[in-house]
Amino acid sequence: MSSVLSTAMADLDEDVVLAEIARLQGSGTPSLEIISALQEGMAIVGQKFEEKDYFLSELIMSAEIFNEAGKLLGTEATDAAGTLGTLVLGTVHQDVHDIGKNIVRSVLASHGVKVIDLGVDVPAAKFLEAIREHRPAAVGISCLLTTCFGNVKACIEEIDAAGLRDGLKILVGGGPLDEAAGRYVGADLVCKDAMIAVDWFKTRAAAAA
Template sequence: MVVMIDRITQGIKELEIEEIQTLVQRALDSGHTADKILDAIRKGADEVGRFFEEGTYFISDLVMAGQIMKTALEILQPHLKAGGESQGKIVLGTIEGDIHDIGKQIVKTFMASAGFEVHDLGVDVPAKKFAEAAKDINADIVAVSVLFSVAALNLESVVEEIRTAGLREKVKVIAGGAAARQEYINRFGVDAAVNDAITGMDKIRSWMAEKR
């Protein structure tokens, strides 16, 4: 039984997309708890992140890893206990003026596998909607996907709407995607700007650790 759990971690780490459905289902059928399987998925995601940081894996590998974890989580979701310990609440969306969804979906999968509650607003999201959602769910993080430099100009409005809603002191804002630049921290007032899911997750985890 231990071997089966280890195989799930290995399957994600080695990007075995055709194997993951069978592995997760077999683990469930063998009596492993959903929480234990989720932990194996998280470990696999951590290994993928390590390979990416070392330069062994590339963006295309992150895309594949995201799809593998999404598949695993879809099988696992009905078996996860409601009300389990959450690592934090995140509002996620692609900024107004941008309709790209793939990168956001990859990030969403990494967030969910790490135990975060993710409220996905979709694409082409107005600044005010980010703030409203953050207030509604009592979010810890607002994560904004930006693929176009022109659309990134709307980041300032996102930060301002969050401030107007009285949430700026408690809500961190992270911009992620191909158009994210470090200069946006000073220029638009975001708390972080990253170009990949792994770096983004590291930043989010560090923020949540500070909160605790």
């Protein structure tokens, strides 16, 4: 993994970030490896924010740099035929973080999953409506705020209560969501990155074949 890239991301040095991505791409480094280094840099941005070394303006700047990086990486591509199945995806109610969700959307789409992206700050009712309409194999809920874990739990409970959980898996992800949080919210699978969800869809398709 490129430490130059994670350090430049953590230092919010956009020029170096973009130059290093171009260099890594030139040497054939896979996009997911580049994203991983960027994510490591974002984690340091988060630590600096906690330590009051960075403030909200730096968080916003980090997001802007990540979005510029995304343009080079082509992580905006979405539409796919959906040969592996459908995922209804959204960031939980009261949370507006969407960088990770957007990566999940494009990585899954590029592997043949049809992704219905509901956006950010998604109320449970909107998830329920999309499940009824699209009959997905899985629902993906992104959550970056520990204060929103309760909203993820409530959303999953509403899906259960509406009788929609049969044959439907709930995948959750987002920086602070670990296994314990996954159990607390009632998810089927905690995904530290997008590839865990890709693997889940592939295993499911192989089992059905």
